Amino acid sequence: MTRFxxxxxxxxxxxxxxMRMKVPPQVQQFRKPLDRNVAIQAFRFAAQYRPESxxxxxxxxxxxxxxxxxxxAAPASKNYSVKFGLDAVTSLVESKKAKLVLIAHxxxxxxxxVWLPALCHKMNVPYAIVKSKSRLGQLVHMKTAxxxxxxxxxxEDKPEFARLIEAVNAPIPEP
Numbered sequence: 001m002t003r004f005x006x007x008x009x010x011x012x013x014x015x016x017x018x019m020r021m022k023v024p025p026q027v028q029q030f031r032k033p034l035d036r037n038v039a040i041q042a043f044r045f046a047a048q049y050r051p052e053s054x055x056x057x058x059x060x061x062x063x064x065x066x067x068x069x070x071x072x073a074a075p076a077s078k079n080y081s082v083k084f085g086l087d088a089v090t091s092l093v094e095s096k097k098a099k100l101v102l103i104a105h106x107x108x109x110x111x112x113x114v115w116l117p118a119l120c121h122k123m124n125v126p127y128a129i130v131k132s133k134s135r136l137g138q139l140v141h142m143k144t145a146x147x148x149x150x151x152x153x154x155x156e157d158k159p160e161f162a163r164l165i166e167a168v169n170a171p172i173p174e175p
Contacts, residue, residue: 026114026115026117026118027110027114029117029129030105030107030110030113030114030129031105032129033105033129033130033131034128034129034130034131034168038128038164038167038168039128039130039131041164041167042102042128042130042164042168043130043135043139045157045160045161045164046082046102046139046148046150047139048157049080049081049082049150049153050081050082050139050140050141051081051082051084051140051141052081053141080152080153080154082139082140082148082149082150082151083098083148083149083151084136084139084140084142084145084147084148084149085145085146085147086112086113086116086146086147088149089101089116089147089148089149090116090119092149092151093116093119093120093123093125093149094119094123096123096124096125097151098120098125098149098150098151099125099126099149099150099151099152099153099161099165100125100126100127100128100149100150100161100164100165100168101116101120101125101126101127101128101147101148101149101150102127102128102130102136102147102148102149103116103117103127103128103129103130103146103147104129104130104131104132104133104135104136104144104145104146104147105129105130105131105132106131106132106133107133107146112146113146113147116147117129126165126168126169127168128168133145133146136148
């Protein structure tokens with residue numbers, strides 16, 4: 001008889017336990033992430049609002065320094081990017097500054113984010129549960145991210161953003 005490593009036994013025990021137990025609705029919603037097509041649409045849209053990387057930031061600061069050296073006014077532009085991290089997203093939702101929240105479905109322990117959909121619902125902020133915290137992390141130049149929030153959207157992207165929110169809020173058909 002083969003003796004499996006402890007982490008495999010724990011994975012199997014957890015899976016059997018989750019199949020046999022009744023799961024509360026707050027936890028169950030994390031097992032049904034956003035539809036694949038809508039998720040692709042959301043990630044494509046979010047890719048336009050990625051925070052700047054270290055290289056991009058260095059280039060921007062050099063351009064500002066060069067403009068100052070020539071005596072010109074520094075180009076000012078509003079920073080349109082997604083905000084990430086559980087603390088930042090929570091404060092944005094509480095202050096009603098978040099326009100859309102994307103939450104990872106595979107956060108462990110689940111207690112870290114299980115309350116976030118209820119908070120979003122209370123504050124009338126649309127939210128979606130998406131697959132893979134690593135995909136959210138790639139979006140913001142990190143390994144993983146538990147939650148991402150949109151705070152503002154460019155004028156030219158508002159119709160597309162409205163369609164995305166409409167798709168996220170659409171009721172899920174039951175099989």
